[in-house]
Amino acid sequence: MIFSAYQTHIFILIFIYIILVVSLNLALGYTGLLNLGHVAFFGIGAYTSALLALEGLTYIAAMIAAGLFASVFGYLLVIATDRLRGDYLAMATLGFSFVVYSLLLNLRDVTRGAMGIPGIPKPTILDFTIRTNDQYLIFVLLVCAISVFIMYRIVNSPFGKLLEATRDNAVCLRVLGKNTLSLKYKAMMISAFFAGISGSLYAHYITFIDPTSFYISELILVLTIVIVGGLGSIKGSIVATALIIYIPEVLRMLDLPSSVLGPARQAIYAVILITILMIRPKGLFGKVDLE
Amino acid sequence: MILSCRDIHKSFGGIRAIDGCTFTVEKKRITAIIGPNGSGKTTMFNVISKLIKPDSGTIDFNGRDVTGLKDYELARLGISRTFQDVKLFQNLTIREHLQIAMSDSNEKLLSSIIKGKNRDSQNIQEVMDLVGLDKTFDTYATDLSYGQRKLLDLAIAIAKPHSLLMLDEPVAGVNPRLRSSIKEILRELNSRGESILLIEHDMNFVMDLVDHIFVMDAGRVIAEGAPQEIQNNPCVLEAYLGGSEEESECWK
Ligand SMILES: Nc1ncnc2c1ncn2[C@@H]1O[C@H](COP(=O)(O)OP(=O)(O)O)[C@@H](O)[C@H]1O
Ligand SMILES: [Mg+2]
Numbered sequence: 001m002i003f004s005a006y007q008t009h010i011f012i013l014i015f016i017y018i019i020l021v022v023s024l025n026l027a028l029g030y031t032g033l034l035n036l037g038h039v040a041f042f043g044i045g046a047y048t049s050a051l052l053a054l055e056g057l058t059y060i061a062a063m064i065a066a067g068l069f070a071s072v073f074g075y076l077l078v079i080a081t082d083r084l085r086g087d088y089l090a091m092a093t094l095g096f097s098f099v100v101y102s103l104l105l106n107l108r109d110v111t112r113g114a115m116g117i118p119g120i121p122k123p124t125i126l127d128f129t130i131r132t133n134d135q136y137l138i139f140v141l142l143v144c145a146i147s148v149f150i151m152y153r154i155v156n157s158p159f160g161k162l163l164e165a166t167r168d169n170a171v172c173l174r175v176l177g178k179n180t181l182s183l184k185y186k187a188m189m190i191s192a193f194f195a196g197i198s199g200s201l202y203a204h205y206i207t208f209i210d211p212t213s214f215y216i217s218e219l220i221l222v223l224t225i226v227i228v229g230g231l232g233s234i235k236g237s238i239v240a241t242a243l244i245i246y247i248p249e250v251l252r253m254l255d256l257p258s259s260v261l262g263p264a265r266q267a268i269y270a271v272i273l274i275t276i277l278m279i280r281p282k283g284l285f286g287k288v289d290l291e
Numbered sequence: 292m293i294l295s296c297r298d299i300h301k302s303f304g305g306i307r308a309i310d311g312c313t314f315t316v317e318k319k320r321i322t323a324i325i326g327p328n329g330s331g332k333t334t335m336f337n338v339i340s341k342l343i344k345p346d347s348g349t350i351d352f353n354g355r356d357v358t359g360l361k362d363y364e365l366a367r368l369g370i371s372r373t374f375q376d377v378k379l380f381q382n383l384t385i386r387e388h389l390q391i392a393m394s395d396s397n398e399k400l401l402s403s404i405i406k407g408k409n410r411d412s413q414n415i416q417e418v419m420d421l422v423g424l425d426k427t428f429d430t431y432a433t434d435l436s437y438g439q440r441k442l443l444d445l446a447i448a449i450a451k452p453h454s455l456l457m458l459d460e461p462v463a464g465v466n467p468r469l470r471s472s473i474k475e476i477l478r479e480l481n482s483r484g485e486s487i488l489l490i491e492h493d494m495n496f497v498m499d500l501v502d503h504i505f506v507m508d509a510g511r512v513i514a515e516g517a518p519q520e521i522q523n524n525p526c527v528l529e530a531y532l533g534g535s536e537e538e539s540e541c542w543k
Contacts, residue, residue: 150404158394159403161387168380175340176392176451177366186400232382288382 007249008133014245015137015144016201021225021237022151023194029231029288030155031187032167034089037077037096038195039222041070043104043214045196046203047111050120053204059123063143063200070196073100074188082181097219104211116210123204140201147194152234154190163187164232167288217266224269228276230286239284244269292354293318293455293486299338299348301510308334309345310510316455321477321487323497325521326507327530332490333375335507336459340372341365353454371453375460375490377444379432385443386428389415392450414450422446422476438469445473449480456480458489462496474500498522506530 003011020042027033049066053059081092104111111117123130123139130136154160162183165173170180203209225244229236247268251261276283294316301309309331316322324332337343339350341362349358357365380388393414415428424442426435435443441461448456461477462470477500481487491497497504498518506514506521508530514521521527 153404154400157403158390159400161383161391164382165380165387165391168382169378171342172374172378172380173391174363175342175366175370175372176447177363178391179363 005133006252008137010246010249012133012137012140012205014242015140016198016205017222017225017245018144018238018241019147019194019198019201021222021229021241022148022234023191023198024222025226025229025231025234025237026151026155026163026194027188027191028226029233029237029286030160030167031163031184031191033078033184033188033191034093035077035188035191036090036094036219036223037100038191039214039219040097040100041073041192041195042199042202042218043100043209043211044073045070045199046209046214047104047117047199048196049200050117050203050209051110053121054117054119059121059125059204063123063197066200067193067196070192070199071189074192075185077192078181078185078188082184097214097216101211101215104214111211114210116208117203118208120203120207120209122207136205140205143197143201147197148234148238151190151194155234159186221269224273226283228272228283230283230288232288233283233285236283236285244272292316293352294339294488295351296335296339297349297351299335299350300346301334301338301343302346307510309338312348312507312511314505314512314515316486316488317503318486319481319484320502321481321489321500322503322505323501324488324490324505324507325492325494325497328492330507330530331510332492332507333459334510336372336457336490339457340370366451369452369454370457371448371451371455372457373444373448373459373461375463377437377440379440379443379447381433382431384429384431385419385424385426386412386415388432388443388447389418389450392447393452418446418450421449421479423472438465441465441469441473445476454486456485456487458487460490460492462491462493470496494522494527 020038024035024038027035027038045066048069049062052062052065057065077093077096080096081089084092105113107113122136130139155163162173162178165178166180166183173180202213221244225240226237228244229238229240247265251264251268256264282289292315296315297313299309299312300307312331312335324335326332334343338345341360349356351357352365352368352370355368357368360368383391390411393411412428419425422442422445424439424446426439432440432443445458445461448458462473465473474496477487477489489497489501501518504515504518504521505512506524506527513530514524514526516524
């Protein structure tokens with residue numbers, strides 16, 4: 001193959017994260033729904049898909065179910081937080097990710113708690129089982145392309161313009177006869193759906209998940225990427241995901257001891273975020289200001 | 292009669308912003324609400340358009356009791372309104388604003404994705420011509436001057452399907468030339484059969500424009516009539532010149 005095994009691994013992660021990041025941008029950047037709980041949708045999707053596949057469901061059905069189940073939580077999150085603003089909203093959505101985390105940890109009968117779920121089967125699609133990472137790369141590339149294409153169509157459609165209008169001025173949109181609450185539900189459910197799909201791809205790639213895969217550090221990573229790429233820019237999200245997920249690869253080439261690798265990566269994320277916020281507050285390709 | 296408000300009350304904390312306000316608006320006329328700053332004109336607009344829930348009172352629109360409706364439901368019944376401080380979508384273009392205004396419901400997600408962008412440029416051109424906003428459709432709202440924003444705001448209200456147009460200080464802060472051109476736009480709309488209710492605190496602007504005036508002070512209507520009657524009404528001068536409330540003849 002053209003790529004080294006490690007590069008293939010990184011590319012697979014990049015495509016999985018592109019879906020996750022673009023879906024967050026759809027809610028946060030395009031619709032203005034502050035959501036610090038996005039990684040919870042990713043985790044819900046991963047667990048749903050893994051558990052259903054282990055029960056014998058075919059992969060595509062498990063993946064769609066993962067998206068739909070995450071959507072249900074997206075709906076619930078909007079119900080629970082619609083009246084909140086600013087810091088309270090941030091706290092509540094962050095709280096949502098803690099709640100999901102602790103459910104994954106404590107519903108041991110279903111999730112096996114901290115032991116996690118091993119042996120998640122590789123996807124089988126129409127009798128073809130994906131075994132090698134090269135095959136998986138092609139598969140995630142395909143799912144990523146379809147997902148991003150759908151989200152791209154959504155944000156550029158008249159419906160997508162209503163989402164942006166909700167973000168810019170919800171009151172003004174309501175006096176034009178639009179139900180902004182229903183728009184928020186739909187946006188959050190679409191966002192959660194694709195985060196769930198992305199979680200499914202992740203679970204069946206890594207084949208082992210536990211609650212720590214879906215915790216704060218992941219959240220910070222995903223938020224960093226969205227902000228670096230720019231709110232309200234799908235192109236920005238894609239470029240920033242590729243850049244930021246690729247960083248570990250660069251570090252690896254530097255031959256650092258593994259004990260400093262982790263901290264060095266976190267430090268580089270922080271530096272990138274701060275630099276971007278200082279020189280380009282709207283991110284690489286963003287057009288919307290952070291409030 | 293297209294709109295009727297009966298005995299509306301609304302307090303903010305201790306402030307009685309609306310204190311028993313009653314008025315009716317006739318079809319195909321231009322009606323003005325005038326009154327000094329803080330007299331409750333904007334609050335009445337917000338109550339009518341359901342952005343604020345009144346403490347008591349009822350509202351009829353087109354012969355239907357709309358008191359219990361939500362803001363967007365009422366808007367769909369045919370009320371179009373502007374805000375005193377121009378409200379636009381800062382990251383959308385002129386075209387996108389007007390397209391949103393023209394479609395009278397939430398876009399259906401699926402058909403919207405499949406169809407993609409809609410481009411009914413002709414209707415957009417018509418409203419742009421009507422308000423005299425000479426800008427390319429792809430201009431962002433943030434790139435417009437205050438006067439142009441005011442015109443776009445008016446264009447949006449006109450483009451939205453409606454049977455009553457409610458304008459909150461349509462000429463506030465604009466230069467004299469634009470003032471008179473907005474006046475002409477309103478005359479033109481009215482000659483096409485539009486019913487317009489507008490707020491204005493400058494009495495002179497409305498005198499040669501409107502058919503009927505309600506004067507508000509301290510949250511209620513203190514006088515109403517044709518412009519000439521209002522001009523000669525001592526209570527109105529009282530309200531504008533700020534006489535003490537107890538002495539006024541108008542509070543009985
Ligand atoms: N949201 C609000 N909260 C508290 N007080 C308000 C609010 N809106 C209006 N008021 C008060 O109600 C009164 C009427 O205001 P307003 O309707 O804006 O007057 P006008 O439009 O006639 O100038 C004022 O005293 C104003 O301070
Ligand atoms: Mg006002």
